[in-house]
Amino acid sequence: MSNDRTLGGLAVLMALTLVIFGWGLAAPFAYEPVGPRAFPMITAILIGACGIILLVKGGGAVEPNAAGVNRGILGIAAALLAYALVFQSLGFVVSTALMSAVVARIFGATWAQSVSTGVVLSVGSFLLFDHGLDVVLPTGILGDLL
Structure with a gap:
């Protein structure tokens, strides 16, 4: 198979x-x-x-994963599991920024690229969903700041 x-x-x-x-x-x-x-x-x-x-x-013959790919897959799975576990307590913006930064690092971004992308993505998504589309998202530790 x-x-x-x-x-x-x-x-x-x-x-x-x-x-x-x-x-x-x-x-x-x-x-x-x-x-x-x-x-x-x-x-x-x-x-x-x-x-x-x-x-x-179906499909043809399968090539093995390149070196390091399995480690990246496990890292992304761990990041998503951690994201699900801290989503309510930390809130959407913080948990999404952290998860996005970790995933960006796994894909080879620098720390500066990872953190800036995570922050822009999480804040932009929050503004779009919470304020633009009226989808209530948990604010977590940022509470009244958002």
């Missing part, structure tokens, strides 16, 4: 999991036209479709 088919099977399982957990989402009151169920269902459809394509198409 090729890696493409393995990934396709895992994608289909992920899509089914999204459907199972997302189907029961319902807001106690209607605060938006499509409700909270729409995002996981749309995501499940897209992931499932891509998984089915990979299952059907």
